[in-house]
Amino acid sequence: MELFTPEFGLVFWMFIAFLGLFFILAKFAWPFIIKSMDERADLIDKGVAYAQEAKTKLDTAKAEADKLIAEARGQQADILRDAAKMRNQIIEDAHAEAAVEAKKVAEAAQLSIEQAQKESAKQLKQEAGEIALQIAEKVLRTNINNDAAQQELVQRYLSEVETKN
Amino acid sequence: MKKVIAALIALVVIALMAWGYADAAKHSEGGDPKMPEVKEIIFEHLGDSYGWEVPFSHTKRIPLPIIVLGNDGSWHLFSSARITGGETFEGFKIARGGDHNNKIVETVNGQEVRPKLDFSFTKNACGIFISAIVVCLIVFGLKRHYKRKGLKAPRGGMGLVELIVDFVYGDTIKPIMGAEAPKYGPYLLTVFFFILTMNLMGLIVIFPGGANLTGNIAVTLVLALCTFLITNFTGTKHYWKEILWPDVPVALKCPVPLMPIIELLGIFTKPIALMIRLFANMMSGHMVVLVFMLLIFIFSALFNVAAGGGTTVLSLALSLFMLLLDTLVSFIQAYVFTILSTMFISMAHVHEE
Known part of the structure; x- marks a missing residue:
């Protein structure tokens, strides 16, 4: 039973040692260690949370970017389609306009040609009239003199008229 | 190469340990092989003494x-x-x-x-103070690490200490205690490290170890008494109500206060169980190693020296096994004492739901 009987002296020393150790550690060491470990645990937790948050943020940003790119692609296609349409339109319009313009020019040319023809015919008529008048005048004048001479005169004026024209 | 050196050192240490025990056992034997006084030797080594044995x-x-x-x-x-x-x-x-x-x-x-x-400053008293100093060195070493390196995780030996602190405080005390953990954590951590150090110091056979500290009932008595005092002096009203007027049918508490008596006994049996558990575990470990060592001399006395010599191999192997087991038990018992103290203290802090 000797082993089961606590020795008073040893109880006393153990009490002093344990209380001393407890007060020293509780005052100077444990609170600091506990605080540091808690802080580190916090830091790690926060780090993990932050990383997760960053990941979700990145994911949403990526999704948004993809969406934007897809939208842009669609817009680009639309724009290209519109441009092609417009180009065709412009070409068609130009063709049509050109055709109209050409027709107008041709008509105008036709008109001026006709005008010129009319004028020249009129002038010819006038000149022919004048020449006939001159011839008639000269015939009238020489007729008085002789027939032969008259004939020759008429011939001469006629040739004159021919060379003139 | 490092492994070889480590193995060699381990071998030498183990040999020294075994030699120490064997030498101790030979102590009372004298020249001729005669029956050792087994009980005498074992009790002398488990008990306290007024001087500290010197090896060899x-x-x-x-x-x-x-x-x-x-x-x-x-x-x-x-x-x-x-x-x-x-x-x-x-x-x-x-x-x-x-x-x-x-x-x-x-x-x-x-x-x-x-x-x-x-009030003699005996071998055990001296061993207690040496252990306390060792605990101080370890804990202040960890603190210094945090002061110097901030929140960077420590490496090497301090990493192990931090692992243990984290296991005891972060994974055990905190989940049980909750918001009160920072208040009682220092006490519980001190208890854990003090017991662990004393357990391990007891396993080293030569000075400054070799004193059977936690296998001495005076030591465990003080530790259990502290837990007892904290439990009952910080207990809430609800804790005392549960003891004096528990939630059981009235017939069990009046007129004969059966349950209150049982609960009151429980106040004392809990710390006594703490005290006995640690004491018995550590003492029996030491005792078994001593018995294995003494087998050598018992066999040489029963038969002849050759038989004793033959037993040596077996005894050494068994002692080695026991010492390794005791190392494990040192951790387990320190942890058990701490977790039970935590439970008792936190159970005294219940509030009415």
């Missing part, structure tokens, strides 16, 4: 101060070296055999009686 010597002791209040009412302070050889100094000597075996006694009227008070 049967008589030399590291002297420690003896402080006694004699039966005549006067205090005496002298070195244990004056009496460990069996001498009598100022009327005091160490009893051999009898009721006060290996204790300091005074001869009064021809009878050996214990002095009134014995």
